[in-house]
Amino acid sequence: MRKFGKRILGTLLGVLLVSGATIGLFFYKITYGFPVSYETEKPNIQFPRQKAAILVFSKTTAFRHSESIRASQAIFNQLAKQNNWFIYQTEAGGVFNPEQLQQFKAVIFNNATGRVLNEEQQQALSHYVEEGGTLLGIHGAGDNSHHWPWYEQSLLGTHFSHHPINPQFQKTTVYLEPTASLALTRNLPPAWEHQDEWYVFTGQPQSAQVVAYINGNKIIPNGNMLWIRDKNFGMGNYHPVAWHRAVGKGKTFYTAMGHSQEVWQDASFVRLLENALQWCLN
Template structure:
């Protein structure tokens, strides 16, 4: 009998240990990503003449928003068809070289998380933007897994803290700032109801102009979970969810919306992203 009890206890201990290890690895991956191989081979790309080119980059080495990425790709293809754009979709970082980057009017970090580029590729992207290119980030592109100061300063201007846990997804009204560039606001209502995983940042984005916001007092922003404490705060009644800025001769745009596949069925969210692309190529 004692032997059976010991076996049960040791089995329980082993299961708890495995669960704890897996959970620890999961949270480490979310925050830091895992060591990754950086692709350096230049892809072969046939750029059509007289079509603005857009690079949609969906590589993720930290948390992967798998369903949102999969749902977004045909939407970007549809945008390209409507606007006469050429879209190149990839998860290979080899395209981040000066020669090929200069062929693109805009680069989208499409829920791209973690360290996805090596230092040479990061430098190529920062020089591309500063020389007149455009970088757009969607949702996971703004979490705290990137560990790249230029990126955090020039795309975000703030730092990710957490997202709500219970409930993780919440509906609330997205409001459009009326005084922003009209290209960004065209065909958008003054407000609409949207459901998403609402990112909470440590402060307002510095040096940026806010395009849209929610009332953060109308969501439950509590992010406390297990040993993750002191994350039961939000950003207050003025909680930006999309903003943009000039970076030397170039531009950046970021929206914290875009977690799930359902957002790509929201016509207003799709219009917001499409407007941002049109603005970036103006």
């Protein structure tokens, strides 16, 4: 019986160790990503004349929003057709070189997570924005896995803390900020219902113009750790979910919405992104 008991105990300990290691590895990947190779070869791109070029970059080395990225591809192609844009979608970082970046009117980090660019490519993107380019970020583009101070400050002006976990997805009302640019709110209702994984940041975005917000008191902000229960870091009833910032001669736009494939069926969410791109091109 003692040997049997020891075997049971050993098995339980083994299961606990494996489970703990698996969970630890999962959270490490979400936060830091895994070592990754950086693509440096310039792609062969034929830029059509008379069309504004937009780069959609969806590379991930941390958590991957696979279904959202996949669903977005058709939507971006549809928007390009409607607006006579040229959309170049890629997950290879070789396009982040000065010569090709300057051909794009806007760069979208479409749920791109983790360390996705090497230092030279990061420098090319920061220079592109500061000299008049535009960077847009969707959902995961604003999490804490990028570990690039310029990027976090320029795109967000705040710092990601966590997202709710129980329940992870919550439906609430998105409100347009009355003082937001008409170019960004055109053809949008003043409020609409939207279900998403709502990001919680450590404070209001600084030096930013809010475009849309939710009432953070109407969602359950609890994260997946005991010490982030009921924490919304003062965001409260004015919890921004879309905003833009001036960066040098350029600008950035970020929306925390966009976790799942279903969001791409929300006409108001898609319209917000279309407005943002039109705003970028003017």
